[in-house]
Amino acid sequence: MMTKLTAKLAAVLFGTTLLAAPALAEDFVIGVTAAQSGWLATYDQPSYAGFKFCIDEINAKGGLGGKYKAVIDVRDTRSDTAEAVKVAQEFADKKVNFIVSPADGDPTMAMGQITSPAGIPTMTFAGTAPILTSVGEFVFGSYPGDNQQAAVLGAYAAELGYKTAWLLKSPDSSYTMKGPEYFGQVFEAKGGKVIGEGSFTLNQPDFSAIVTTIKALDPQPDVIATWAWEPDFPAFIKALRGAGVTTPVMGADVLDTPTVRGLGDVVNGIVHTSGGYPEPGSKHADFNARFKAATGMEADTNYVVNGCDIALMIDAAVTAAGSSDPKAVRDALANLKDSPGNMSNFTFAGTDRMPLRAVVLAKIENGQKTFIRRQLADPATMPKP
Amino acid sequence: MLSVEGLVVRYGPIEAVRGIDFTVNRGEVFALLGANGAGKSSTLAAIAGLVKPFAGRITYDGKPVSGLPPETLSRAGIGLVPEGRRIFASLTVAENLWLGGAAHGSTAERQQLQKEMEERFPILGERARQKAGLLSGGEQQMLAIARALMARPKLLLLDEPSLGLAPQMVEKVFDLIAAMRKEGLTILLVEQNVPMSLQIADRGIVLANGHIVVSGTGVELLHNSDVTNAYLAA
Amino acid sequence: MEVFLQQCVNAISLGGIYALLALGLAVVFSIVRLINFAHGEVMTIAGYAIWLALLSSVPVVAAIILGITVAMLASVAMERIAFRAMRGASVTSLLITSFAVSEIVKVLFQNGISARPVPIVLPAWMSGSINMGFLTISVMSLISIIVVAVSLVALSVILTRTTLGVAMRAAAEDFPVVRLVGIKANHVVALAFAISGALAGVAAVLWVAQRGSVDPLMGAAPVLKAFIATVLGGLGSLSGAVLGGFVVGAVEVFLQGYLPESVAPYREAISLSIIIGLLVLRPDGLWPAQNVNRS
Numbered sequence A: 001m002m003t004k005l006t007a008k009l010a011a012v013l014f015g016t017t018l019l020a021a022p023a024l025a026e027d028f029v030i031g032v033t034a035a036q037s038g039w040l041a042t043y044d045q046p047s048y049a050g051f052k053f054c055i056d057e058i059n060a061k062g063g064l065g066g067k068y069k070a071v072i073d074v075r076d077t078r079s080d081t082a083e084a085v086k087v088a089q090e091f092a093d094k095k096v097n098f099i100v101s102p103a104d105g106d107p108t109m110a111m112g113q114i115t116s117p118a119g120i121p122t123m124t125f126a127g128t129a130p131i132l133t134s135v136g137e138f139v140f141g142s143y144p145g146d147n148q149q150a151a152v153l154g155a156y157a158a159e160l161g162y163k164t165a166w167l168l169k170s171p172d173s174s175y176t177m178k179g180p181e182y183f184g185q186v187f188e189a190k191g192g193k194v195i196g197e198g199s200f201t202l203n204q205p206d207f208s209a210i211v212t213t214i215k216a217l218d219p220q221p222d223v224i225a226t227w228a229w230e231p232d233f234p235a236f237i238k239a240l241r242g243a244g245v246t247t248p249v250m251g252a253d254v255l256d257t258p259t260v261r262g263l264g265d266v267v268n269g270i271v272h273t274s275g276g277y278p279e280p281g282s283k284h285a286d287f288n289a290r291f292k293a294a295t296g297m298e299a300d301t302n303y304v305v306n307g308c309d310i311a312l313m314i315d316a317a318v319t320a321a322g323s324s325d326p327k328a329v330r331d332a333l334a335n336l337k338d339s340p341g342n343m344s345n346f347t348f349a350g351t352d353r354m355p356l357r358a359v360v361l362a363k364i365e366n367g368q369k370t371f372i373r374r375q376l377a378d379p380a381t382m383p384k385p
Numbered sequence B: 001m002l003s004v005e006g007l008v009v010r011y012g013p014i015e016a017v018r019g020i021d022f023t024v025n026r027g028e029v030f031a032l033l034g035a036n037g038a039g040k041s042s043t044l045a046a047i048a049g050l051v052k053p054f055a056g057r058i059t060y061d062g063k064p065v066s067g068l069p070p071e072t073l074s075r076a077g078i079g080l081v082p083e084g085r086r087i088f089a090s091l092t093v094a095e096n097l098w099l100g101g102a103a104h105g106s107t108a109e110r111q112q113l114q115k116e117m118e119e120r121f122p123i124l125g126e127r128a129r130q131k132a133g134l135l136s137g138g139e140q141q142m143l144a145i146a147r148a149l150m151a152r153p154k155l156l157l158l159d160e161p162s163l164g165l166a167p168q169m170v171e172k173v174f175d176l177i178a179a180m181r182k183e184g185l186t187i188l189l190v191e192q193n194v195p196m197s198l199q200i201a202d203r204g205i206v207l208a209n210g211h212i213v214v215s216g217t218g219v220e221l222l223h224n225s226d227v228t229n230a231y232l233a234a
Numbered sequence C: 001m002e003v004f005l006q007q008c009v010n011a012i013s014l015g016g017i018y019a020l021l022a023l024g025l026a027v028v029f030s031i032v033r034l035i036n037f038a039h040g041e042v043m044t045i046a047g048y049a050i051w052l053a054l055l056s057s058v059p060v061v062a063a064i065i066l067g068i069t070v071a072m073l074a075s076v077a078m079e080r081i082a083f084r085a086m087r088g089a090s091v092t093s094l095l096i097t098s099f100a101v102s103e104i105v106k107v108l109f110q111n112g113i114s115a116r117p118v119p120i121v122l123p124a125w126m127s128g129s130i131n132m133g134f135l136t137i138s139v140m141s142l143i144s145i146i147v148v149a150v151s152l153v154a155l156s157v158i159l160t161r162t163t164l165g166v167a168m169r170a171a172a173e174d175f176p177v178v179r180l181v182g183i184k185a186n187h188v189v190a191l192a193f194a195i196s197g198a199l200a201g202v203a204a205v206l207w208v209a210q211r212g213s214v215d216p217l218m219g220a221a222p223v224l225k226a227f228i229a230t231v232l233g234g235l236g237s238l239s240g241a242v243l244g245g246f247v248v249g250a251v252e253v254f255l256q257g258y259l260p261e262s263v264a265p266y267r268e269a270i271s272l273s274i275i276i277g278l279l280v281l282r283p284d285g286l287w288p289a290q291n292v293n294r295s
């Protein structure tokens, strides 16, 4: 709460000083969109908390690339894409050095259509739809893409001996639509078969009808895969288990939240992908501890550490570029290779700006996230965006 | 019992009552006459608290009551049988009566009174469980009066109780008014049926365009040609 | 056949929740002409109350009762604080006021608790299912159906057997006359909001039990459906609201269950078209209110 307020205050103060006088040469202005309300707040807020924390750490050590003081201009989008676009235009007019966009692909793509032609590198907090970088050369992902997650998850499903899969998709977002499709492609490439699919709408009130359809499937699938998030996933899994369907369920990184883990018995055994896992002694665990000590808040989702890693990505790019020029920073960012992060290292070189990062497979057991393994997606089976 | 001084009622720019004065004595039937749109219903509405007077004083039982809400006035003993009956059509006859007395007296007293009403108006007893909207016009009028009586009013305002009723029914209504007066009720009667109301009224006034044009005893008014003129003038 | 029966159970159980919400909207609308868009937030408030109670290790049954009570009080409080001053204002002004209330409550939860959903864990037996031979019904559906039925019976007892309940029905027809017989307007309105809030509270209990989480926007989607249900049933008609709720629930479930996958993305559009179609056939609603209020 305190940090949020300070950040807002800083943004307001800075906004006005910028109007009065041009930014000092040493300042590196980062425009950030973080929804305070609406569904995206779930992901934007922890991401922003981690980002802010590490930007402060970097500033304390002399700034980005050791010489530029990072200045954050944070705006609330209320999870509204139109608002995000408006803010993007303001950032472009203001000629910020870098933009961090919402934690979803769709608003990021909408913003990228303005910021990429304006030549400002734009990185999503946690959007994972690999097509999001297709809007322009200046648009970057930060989290392992859905196709990477699907490649690892689909391969794991096949490895467990599952022969048939059923996909639950929603056409309302590219994430919920494409994720399960990528999963299906990989699963079939590994010898499995997709025997059916169903669709839901975001924020759908009720899943009983879908569950009845699933229950009536003959034969039953070996596994159900979905990229649904909160509150849809909790509603779905409650209805599914409530109807007595015990088929294993696999999901994506959005399931990596305390809310999902807090659902009790119904989520026992669910396997999901994740960007990282804080093994004791790891940089990730160290970050979580520092974050908790400084803010008093638990870094209870990976979005926090990933937010921090975005700050590290910018720092690495500015260091490599040796300049604050947006074009130079973009080029340096796009060429980073196995650069160190807290959650995992990141490689942009050779990708279309969706970073290649390790994917973690995790399982929910008795309300805890347990580690299965960490691996890089196999480029041979990774679906094309 | 009731005194009205300089009463003005406005609906936005429309001035319906333009400063009238009259007094109703305890136990009498007081007639309020006038053509359509003269301001009769508006006067009753102001007395019963349905509209706030724009200006003027209303005193009831010696206390100023202008601008009080209708529920307070009802509890103080002012009952209104509104124009057009306005019974609760989707409620049963019994429920209409019950509500009439809901804010007055104990449950036992109310049950007793309800029984009395059903004796006085046998049709209401017969149709107790029927939806009030299914009653005939005259029966609905009886119900509207009975509902008001359930509140044990001391002053009863009747707004055109005989409107649209067959002659037989009209007579019944006037008999009822006479009977109620005998029981000690004070009645302020608005009527279109001028001869019959003046025969029964102790005193009365005639309104035209929101002003009082004539006043006097029932008998005086009955023989005053201004009364007929007031109707024609409208 | 079994699948069809199962979908019927789903339709009744979902429709029942919509019916409770629609009824809550209709009870208030019929009396004060307010389309209360903050009704969803009453539901959300109940959800958070249950969450807080469970966090503080209050027994489940007590938490549920608390949730319903809090919803009732919240609804009455909304009337006191926001709507009473607006009484008699135009339908539009009232509608806008309720939007404002709804936004304020949402923001309070977003900033005061979290924009993210919080989990609600109810006892395991509540998320099980019962085998009834030819049909397996989830315990939650069964509970829903029973609770909805009990609530409807309870409401009809209140509306026909209590003085204030009868007065409420009368007020829906002609509020000034109710006041004329000495019944206090504020009592009737407060009762309407209390009933409306309690119904939203019951709906919230069923909702969070089925969905497992509460978030600041929880009430928005179901109340939008309930609003459609009240219009479909006939604005201001209580029986219409119940009927409308069940129809909306059934349309939703059967389209989800039987629409081919290729047209599934248009499901919402199709369901709204069906409802608009019904309204074209019956412009006053499926079961309109008997009387229009004389102003």
Ligand SMILES: Nc1ncnc2c1ncn2[C@@H]1O[C@H](COP(=O)(O)OP(=O)(O)OP(=O)(O)O)[C@@H](O)[C@H]1O
Pocket: B011, B014, B015, B016, B034, B035, B036, B037, B038, B039, B040, B041, B042, B043, B083
């Ligand atoms: N609610 C209202 N809003 C605006 N104008 C009104 C309202 N009620 C009455 N009026 C106007 O006030 C005037 C007096 O109306 P009122 O009903 O008092 O007359 P009335 O003497 O009872 O007539 P009638 O014999 O037709 O019942 C009329 O011109 C009428 O149009």
Ligand SMILES: [Mg+2]
Pocket: B040, B041, B042, B083, B159
């Ligand atoms: Mg009149």
